[in-house]
Amino acid sequence: KEYGAEAFLHDLSTLGFSTFQHSADYYGLSLILGGGEVTLWELVDVYSRSAQKLLNYQEEKIEYNIHFNDNFKSKGKVFYNEGVIYSMFNAMTEVVRPDSEGGWQHFQSSVPLAWKTGTSYGHRDAWAVGITPHYTIGVWVGNSDGEGRPEIIGSSAAGSIMFSVLHTLPGTGGWFDIPHDEMIEAPVCIKSGHTKGKWCEDVDTLLIPAASMWASACPYHELVYVNEDEKRVHINCSDQYTRKSWFHLPPDMAYFYQRDHADYEDLPPIAHGCEGNSSGSSIALLYPSSHESIFIPQGLNGEEKAAVFKATHRRNNSKIFWHLNDRYLGDTYEIHHMKIQVPPGKHKIKLIDTEGNEVNRTFEVVGD
Structure with missing residues (x-):
């Protein structure tokens, strides 16, 4: 709600994606999951220019040597800063690799790689893009007639080819330097991922983009009062209570969060006689x-x-x-x-x- 599909679509266009032909209302939230039309050329271009910015290349001096698509011209601009790019690439290294790459991080010769995949509706085609400080690799797979096949999946089909290409390239080791001027150490709520709020207890100090400090602190931890029966009370109905910090999500968010977090507990029931102590919609x-x-x-x-x-x-x-x-x-x-x-x-x-x-x-x- 604070950002929205319309702003996201505008940012995608600014980055250089020219194939979105419809309005933000047409795409809706599916844009977040890749529900739009892109070309592999533009996809590789945006990720490549992001890496170049992190490496402090001067974008206007970058020369492209493209042999297979003379009509392609880079049109976009990477407007986010190096701290955001570094954090994004680090998160992308944690994407689960294909079975053939299992346990890669335990080998001394392993190559860190930021990567992302996509699979079209009906498994008609798929893609994978990988980024290192030395290369940006893009792979597209699909049938020439557009016929779908269950095996056409970005992570397994395109991803496997991409890793095979990576292992044949020279000089792929190393990782991007930390852009310290654009990063800051800050306490982060482990459960919500927001910066620490007033009532957060499980906190870790992480290196995050400095711009993140402008975002709201964790809004999901709140202080609740419970009696000896672990029922919710408030100070106007009981003078015997214990204060507790509680991780409390709205019901629609809690519905999806519980699928992967079986330990999630909703607020305790309200004690008899304290019904005025409700919190949010049910x-x-x-x-x-x-x-x-x-x-x-x-x-x-x-x-x-x-x-x-x-x-x-x-x-x-x-x-x-x-x-x-x-x-x-x-x-x-x-x-x-x-x-x-x-x-x-x-x-x-x-x-x-x-x-x-x-x-x-x-x-x-x-x-x-």
Whole structure:
């Protein structure tokens, strides 16, 4: 919400990607996952110029020697600073390598490599790009007729070829120097990744881009008061309490976070007589997103199909009551998925739990 797809699309264009032909509303959040059209030439160019900036090359003096695509001209500008590039490349070295490269970091002859992959919808083609201080390598794989195959995957198909190329190139060792002028040591919350907030307890001191200090401190740790039964209280309903720092995510974020973090614990239940101590919304509608346009295809025989709407609640044993355009549809318990047949047009969905908490959202169903 603070950044958004529109700003991201503008930044991609500034970097030199010229193939995005639609608006930010068309791409939406899929842009974050690579849901757009790019060429391998431009992809390699952007990563290569990022590495050159980190190496303190003067961009206007870089000479390109391209034998296979005389029509390609670099058009973009790398506007982010060296600290951001260094941190990005370091993160990209941690991408899991193909099986043939397993345990690479344990070998003295290993080559550090920042790399990224992509796979098109339907496995029609895939790519991999790798960056070292000496080379930028790009690999594209696919069938000439565009036919998809399950094996056409960026990490395994294109990635394996890229690593084979890397191992044949001379002088690939070493890594980028730390751009100390653009970096700073700062306490970082281990759980959220934000800089340390007021109530964060598990903290590590890391080297981060200096610009990161302008970002907000961790907003997800808060101070809660619990009684001897580990129930939540507040100072107006009990004078017997212990203060605890608690990692507390909004319900929609918690839903996805718990998939990979089984140790995540939501806020303790509120003690009897302290019900005024609520914190945030209890319900979140996961799909559809706010003001989203969705398409519901017809069945093979032209019959109307249903969309699966998804919600989540802080309490596992909760019940949610569903309404579409003020018409009651039914309720869900524990697993909050509801199949709904919705005609084309604009609609409003409302969810209410047993305590009266509710969430409202508008969306649009588009036709053929």
